[in-house]
Amino acid sequence: MVLKISPLSPQKVQELSPLPGVRIATAEAGIKYKDRTDLLFIIFDKPVSVAGVFTRSKCPSSPVEHCRASLPHGVARGVVVNSGNANAFTGNKGKYTTNEIICAAANTLKVRKNEIFIASTGVIGEPMDASSIVNLLPSMAEIAKEGNWLEAAKAIMTTDTFPKLATCTFDCGGEIITINGIAKGSGMIAPDMATMLSFVVSDAGISSTILQSMLSEAVQSSFNSITVDSDTSTSDTLMMFATGKERFPCLTCKADPRYKIFSKHLSALLHELALQIVCDGEGARHLIEVKVIGAMTNDAAKTIALSIANSPLVKTAIAGEDANWGRVVMAIGKAGVEVDRDLLMIWFGQYRVAVNGERDPEYCEEAIGAYMRGKHITIRVDIGLGNGMATVWSCDLTKEYVMINSDYRS
Amino acid sequence: MVLKISPLSPQKVQELSPLPGVRIATAEAGIKYKDRTDLLFIIFDKPVSVAGVFTRSKCPSSPVEHCRASLPHGVARGVVVNSGNANAFTGNKGKYTTNEIICAAANTLKVRKNEIFIASTGVIGEPMDASSIVNLLPSMAEIAKEGNWLEAAKAIMTTDTFPKLATCTFDCGGEIITINGIAKGSGMIAPDMATMLSFVVSDAGISSTILQSMLSEAVQSSFNSITVDSDTSTSDTLMMFATGKERFPCLTCKADPRYKIFSKHLSALLHELALQIVCDGEGARHLIEVKVIGAMTNDAAKTIALSIANSPLVKTAIAGEDANWGRVVMAIGKAGVEVDRDLLMIWFGQYRVAVNGERDPEYCEEAIGAYMRGKHITIRVDIGLGNGMATVWSCDLTKEYVMINSDYRS
Numbered sequence: 001m002v003l004k005i006s007p008l009s010p011q012k013v014q015e016l017s018p019l020p021g022v023r024i025a026t027a028e029a030g031i032k033y034k035d036r037t038d039l040l041f042i043i044f045d046k047p048v049s050v051a052g053v054f055t056r057s058k059c060p061s062s063p064v065e066h067c068r069a070s071l072p073h074g075v076a077r078g079v080v081v082n083s084g085n086a087n088a089f090t091g092n093k094g095k096y097t098t099n100e101i102i103c104a105a106a107n108t109l110k111v112r113k114n115e116i117f118i119a120s121t122g123v124i125g126e127p128m129d130a131s132s133i134v135n136l137l138p139s140m141a142e143i144a145k146e147g148n149w150l151e152a153a154k155a156i157m158t159t160d161t162f163p164k165l166a167t168c169t170f171d172c173g174g175e176i177i178t179i180n181g182i183a184k185g186s187g188m189i190a191p192d193m194a195t196m197l198s199f200v201v202s203d204a205g206i207s208s209t210i211l212q213s214m215l216s217e218a219v220q221s222s223f224n225s226i227t228v229d230s231d232t233s234t235s236d237t238l239m240m241f242a243t244g245k246e247r248f249p250c251l252t253c254k255a256d257p258r259y260k261i262f263s264k265h266l267s268a269l270l271h272e273l274a275l276q277i278v279c280d281g282e283g284a285r286h287l288i289e290v291k292v293i294g295a296m297t298n299d300a301a302k303t304i305a306l307s308i309a310n311s312p313l314v315k316t317a318i319a320g321e322d323a324n325w326g327r328v329v330m331a332i333g334k335a336g337v338e339v340d341r342d343l344l345m346i347w348f349g350q351y352r353v354a355v356n357g358e359r360d361p362e363y364c365e366e367a368i369g370a371y372m373r374g375k376h377i378t379i380r381v382d383i384g385l386g387n388g389m390a391t392v393w394s395c396d397l398t399k400e401y402v403m404i405n406s407d408y409r410s
Numbered sequence: 411m412v413l414k415i416s417p418l419s420p421q422k423v424q425e426l427s428p429l430p431g432v433r434i435a436t437a438e439a440g441i442k443y444k445d446r447t448d449l450l451f452i453i454f455d456k457p458v459s460v461a462g463v464f465t466r467s468k469c470p471s472s473p474v475e476h477c478r479a480s481l482p483h484g485v486a487r488g489v490v491v492n493s494g495n496a497n498a499f500t501g502n503k504g505k506y507t508t509n510e511i512i513c514a515a516a517n518t519l520k521v522r523k524n525e526i527f528i529a530s531t532g533v534i535g536e537p538m539d540a541s542s543i544v545n546l547l548p549s550m551a552e553i554a555k556e557g558n559w560l561e562a563a564k565a566i567m568t569t570d571t572f573p574k575l576a577t578c579t580f581d582c583g584g585e586i587i588t589i590n591g592i593a594k595g596s597g598m599i600a601p602d603m604a605t606m607l608s609f610v611v612s613d614a615g616i617s618s619t620i621l622q623s624m625l626s627e628a629v630q631s632s633f634n635s636i637t638v639d640s641d642t643s644t645s646d647t648l649m650m651f652a653t654g655k656e657r658f659p660c661l662t663c664k665a666d667p668r669y670k671i672f673s674k675h676l677s678a679l680l681h682e683l684a685l686q687i688v689c690d691g692e693g694a695r696h697l698i699e700v701k702v703i704g705a706m707t708n709d710a711a712k713t714i715a716l717s718i719a720n721s722p723l724v725k726t727a728i729a730g731e732d733a734n735w736g737r738v739v740m741a742i743g744k745a746g747v748e749v750d751r752d753l754l755m756i757w758f759g760q761y762r763v764a765v766n767g768e769r770d771p772e773y774c775e776e777a778i779g780a781y782m783r784g785k786h787i788t789i790r791v792d793i794g795l796g797n798g799m800a801t802v803w804s805c806d807l808t809k810e811y812v813m814i815n816s817d818y819r820s
Contacts, residue, residue, distance in 0.1 A: 059743030059751040089739045089751065091768025124736025125769050234743055312722070312807075313815055320816030326534025329499045330644055333469030341469040341499065358501025359535050397722075398816075399809040405723055406730030406808075 008279035008287050008375060008395070009162040016167045016180045018146035019203050021045040021243050025144035026155040029132040032084030032122060037155040039133060041140040042079040042199065043109060048243045049205075050076035050117070051212035053219050055236035061088030062098040063118045064235060070114040074208035076241055077111040079199060080118045080137070081156050083184070085128040087120040088234040093127050100130035101137075108141045119197050119237040121184065122158055153182040156197055159404060160186050164276040166269050173258040175248045177204045179266060183273040186280040196223060198238045198273055204262060205244030206251040213254065214263045215240045222270035225302075225392045226278045240266075278393045283400030286318050287393065289378045295388035300337040302390035307335035308379060315397035321372040323365075325353040328379060343384030348377065418689035418697050418785060418805070419572040426577045426590045428556035429613050431455040431653050435554035436565040439542040442494030442532055447565040449543060451550040452489040452609065453519060458653045459615075460486035460527070461622035463629050465646035471498030472508040473528045474645060480524035484618035486651055487521040489609060490528045490547070491566050493594070495538040497530040498644040503537050510540035511547075518551045529607050529647045531568055531594065563592040566607055569814060570596050574686040576679050583668040585658045587614045589676060593683040596690040606633060608648045608683055614672060615654030616661040623664065624673045625650045632680035635712075635802045636688045650676075688803045693810030696728050697803065699788045705798035710747040712800035717745035718789060725807035731782040733775075735763040738789060753794030758787065 022044060026037040052071050054064050080101055087094045098118060105116045120128070153163035164183040169176060185196035206214070215238070223238060244250060251258050279287055290309045295301035308314055311331040317324035325346050332339055342357035349371045352360045371377075432454060436447040462481050464474050490511055497504050508528060515526045530538070563573035574593040579586060595606035616624070625648070633648060654660060661668050689697055700719045705711035718724055721741040727734035735756050742749055752767035759781045762770045781787075 055743075056746075057740070057743030058745070058747075058749045059739050059754070086736075089736060089764065089768060091752070091766055093768060124739055125764065126736075127769065234740055312811075316812050316815035319812060322816070326496075326499060326536075329469050329534055330467070333465075333467030333644055335468075336466075337468075339468045342501070344469070354499065354535065356501055358499060358503060359537065397812060399812045401722075402726050402729065402807060402809045402812055405726035406732070 005161045006280045007285055010276065013150065013163065014165045014167055016149035016165055017178060019178060019180060019201055019243060020146065020245070022201055023144035023146055024148035024152050025140035026148070026151045027136045027140055029082060029136055031082055031128070031132065037151065038083045039136060039140070040081040040152050040155040041105070041137060041144060042152070043141060043144050044077050044241065044243060046243070047075045047077060047115070048241045049208040049211050050074060050239065050241050051208060051215040052237065052239045053215055055234060057234045059089060059234050061086055061120060061235045062090065062094040063087055063120045064237060066098050066102060067117050067119070067237060067239070070117065073114045075115050076117055077115040078105050078109050078117070079239065080105050080116065080133070081197065081199070082120050082133060083156050083158050084122040085120060085126055086122045086124050086235045087128045088124045090125065090127050097128050097130040101133050104134040104137050108137045117239055119235065121156065121197055121235055124234060149180055149182060153184070156182070156184040158184065158186070159282055160184050160280050162280060164273055164280070166272040166276070168265050168269050170261070170265050172204060172248070172261050177202060177248065177262070179269050181269050181273050183277060185277045186282050196236050196238070196277060198223070200240045200269065202242050203245045204242050204251065205248050206242040206262070210251055210253065210259065211240055211242050214259070214266055218263060218267040218270050221267060222274040225390070226274045226394065275393060278395050281395035282404045283398040284395035285398055286396040287376045288315070288318055288395060289376070289391065289393055291378065291380045291389070291391045292383065293381070293389040294383040294385055296338050296386040297388040298390055299388070301383070301388040302392065303337050304332055304335045304339070304381065304383065305390045305392040307331045308381070309392045309394035312397055315394065318377055319396040319398045323348045323353060323368040323372050328381065329354065332381065338385065339383055340385060345382040345384065347380040348372065415571045416690045417695055420686065423560065423573065424575045424577055426559035426575055427588060429588060429590060429611055429653060430556065430655070432611055433554035433556055434558035434562045435550035436558070436561045437546045437550055439492060439546055441492055441538070441542065447561065448493045449546060450491040450562050450565040451515070451547060451554060452562065453551060453554050454487050454651065454653065456653070457485045457487060457525070458651045459618040459621050460484060460649065460651055461618060461625040462647065462649045463625055465644060467644045469499060469644050471496055471530060471645045472500065472504040473497055473530045474647060476508050476512060477527050477529070477647060477649070480527065483524045485525050486527055487525040488515050488519050488527070489649065490515050490526065490543070491607065491609070492530050492543060493566050493568050494532040495530060495536055496532045496534050496645045497538045498534045500535065500537050507538050507540040511543050514544040514547050518547045527649055529645065531566065531607055531645055534644060559590055559592060563594070566592070566594040568594065568596070569692055570594050570690050572690060574683055574690070576682040576686070578675050578679050580671070580675050582614060582658070582671050587612060587658065587672070589679050591679050591683050593687060595687045596692050606646050606648070606687060608633070610650045610679065612652050613655045614652050614661065615658050616652040616672070620661055620663065620669065621650055621652050624669070624676055628673060628677040628680050631677060632684040635800070636684045636804065685803060688805050691805035692814045693808040694805030695808055696806040697786045698725070698728055698805060699786070699801065699803055701788065701790045701799070701801045702793065703791070703799040704793040704795055706748050706796040707798040708800055709798070711793070711798040712802065713747050714742055714745045714749070714791065714793065715800045715802040717741045718791070719802045719804035722807055725804065728787055729806040729808045733758045733763060733778040733782050738791065739764065742791065748795065749793055750795060755792040755794065757790040758782065
């Protein structure tokens with residue numbers, strides 16, 4: 001099946017500038033796809049700091065297990081990523097495959113095995129042959145060059161219809177710092193990651209401990225606040241690397257004023273990548289932003305927001321450009337947290353549709369109808385009970401989602 | 411939109427025999443639909459016992475609130491049900507509408523207001539005018555007659571493609587007893603009810619307290635074990651009535667040996683109605699049965715079973731007749747309860763597809779492919795950790811589900 005580019009894709013692909021000491025190569029390993037790249041090798045010329053956040057699935061893939069186990073070492077020298085096969089639920093064969101790839105990469109770069117990180121995305125449960133990857137790594141190391149970020153983003157795509165990249169450059173305590181990130185993912189997207197892979201690299205010098213702290217914080221309002229279909233993958237991986245640079249003394253404690261500056265920009269960059277994933281949600285034609293305020297707690301607000309954002313009936317209504325706020329009421333009611341029906345207020349965009357336990361007296365079908373034909377729909381709910389708030393992002397549920405996912409494996 | 415009859419509909423509509431003293435009338439009130447009945451009036455000539463189970467939504471409809479409040483009185487004389495408008499989230503106007511209908515029915519039958527029960531199903535949030543219903547009730551009371559069950563089942567349909575009826579007749583302690591039931595529902599179906607209405611009547615004599623106990627038990631393995639789209643409605647209502655008959659001394663305690671006999675048949679009947687709802691799941695083309703065994707507890711088993719049964723990716727794979735058990739692994743992993751990836755076993759029908767943390771060595775795509783083209787797909791999972799078990803039923807997620815729900819309101 002040939003997928004059309006999502007109508008929500010960014011107008012223009014961002015150009016990411018090269019980062020010194022970060023070399024990238026891609027190749028066609030032929031794992032599943034024909035006539036496209038499916039293998040990415042990121043090489044760090046010197047040891048770099050590393051942090052990661054992974055799926056909470058109780059059935060994680062073998063690559064995820066390797067990364068988790070290697071993270072405490074706190075040093076990265078290379079990352080190998082393939083698309084087309086997730087090497088998940090592949091038992092001992094899968095562990096063997098992971099180990100072969102890790103060994104080949106470590107030998108190629110002459111580094112330790114726990115300095116190589118790995119991620120695989122694609123079909124679950126199919127045994128994966130390591131040889132096509134292993135054979136390519138030495139030549140990839142030779143041709144790898146600084147830059148190449150767009151090629152990197154393309155090589156890790158599965159059902160994605162556009163490559164996902166983001167970059168920012170900012171002054172961090174007197175030195176200009178860059179963060180580059182790529183991501184993939186369009187289905188099996190839910191909080192606590194998704195079939196979502198993302199790799200982010202900065203030229204800042206940051207200790208692995210501090211990098212982990214920043215990453216874990218920044219993920220909450222970005223990758224952990226998006227949902228396409230409520231399905232959490234076995235393979236979700238977000239990794240961050242910091243190379244360090246000369247005039248930027250290594251950031252090693254939270255009290256350093258640069259912590260806040262860097263965190264702010266990292267959060268914005270992850271948010272940008274996360275939204276690109278939602279905008280490429282399988283079959284998506286509308287981006288949905290769900291803002292909940294006035295809940296008893298922030299957690300309660302997030303539970304309600306996700307109940308709305310994951311409801312198939314809300315999502316199909318948005319696909320039909322129908323301001324069916326009754327289904328929003330339904331989704332609020334089923335969330336299971338404390339609400340008072342008669343205190344709720346609901347808006348679509350600037351239009352309040354419900355108040356005092358019933359339809360807003362000012363409700364105007366025509367005005368809202370015009371709003372619903374836009375690409376970006378905001379659903380805002382005031383629970384009216386407290387100060388808890390949360391925002392999550394989702395996309396609509398279209399016939400194309402079903403088509404893509406009925407046909408994907410066969 | 412004209413909906414085609416579900417390919418999973420029963421071959422033959424069941425014929426329900428009349429119950430003495432239970433009179434039924436239907437009418438065209440024109441609430442939303444044209445040229446079809448949308449109003450049902452069930453009249454009990456004498457006071458009968460009553461029990462009910464309702465939605466757990468925190469935003470219940472006004473009719474649900476009335477029924478809940480009236481239930482402790484323990485006596486029913488009439489039931490009014492309309493389709494086309496749920497009278498949910500309609501604020502004070504909605505309460506007023508409910509009260510008007512209740513008063514009209516009570517006056518017509520010359521009974522107390524809390525002996526009339528009411529249910530409404532259809533669009534949420536649209537104010538509903540009581541007058542068309544109120545005006546019809548007196549003439550309906552005149553023409554109501556014993557029997558008419560098929561007409562009753564038809565009048566309460568919304569997006570249902572076939573009427574849902576079930577009946578059973580059995581020996582209960584020496585006396586032949588009948589239970590008749592009708593139901594409606596095809597979307598917004600999830601455990602803890604759904605936009606599901608069901609009304610069940612028996613000619614047995616059973617106290618309201620005991621009837622409630624039986625109903626609450628029987629609902630667990632039937633209506634609380636089905637899911638179409640994980641969306642719980644504001645209006646779910648299951649009510650049961652027992653008229654009593656001469657040679658059947660009233661059943662008033664659990665120790666009565668007839669309790670078990672009656673409960674067994676009631677459970678089977680509710681199960682049959684619940685499966686009819688799943689088989690009419692919006693756009694459904696496959697019935698999915700998910701059996702989980704070997705979990706740590708029954709609750710854990712049900713959580714896992716529902717995670718599989720609600721997963722859009724599992725449901726679209728079944729729609730594509732694809733034995734994509736990798737998505738089953740994903741759904742098990744995201745359920746959040748204790749599992750050990752390497753102990754899992756998964757079957758599609760009789761075909762074991764996964765064992766020892768990987769694909770079954772005997773896996774044969776062709777054999778399973780033939781099985782997947784059947785209408786009834788069983789997914790069986792052995793968690794391998796304990797004795798907890800649960801079974802739930804769902805249906806596949808097709809393009810038709812999206813079409814139906816994108817277009818429903820407009």
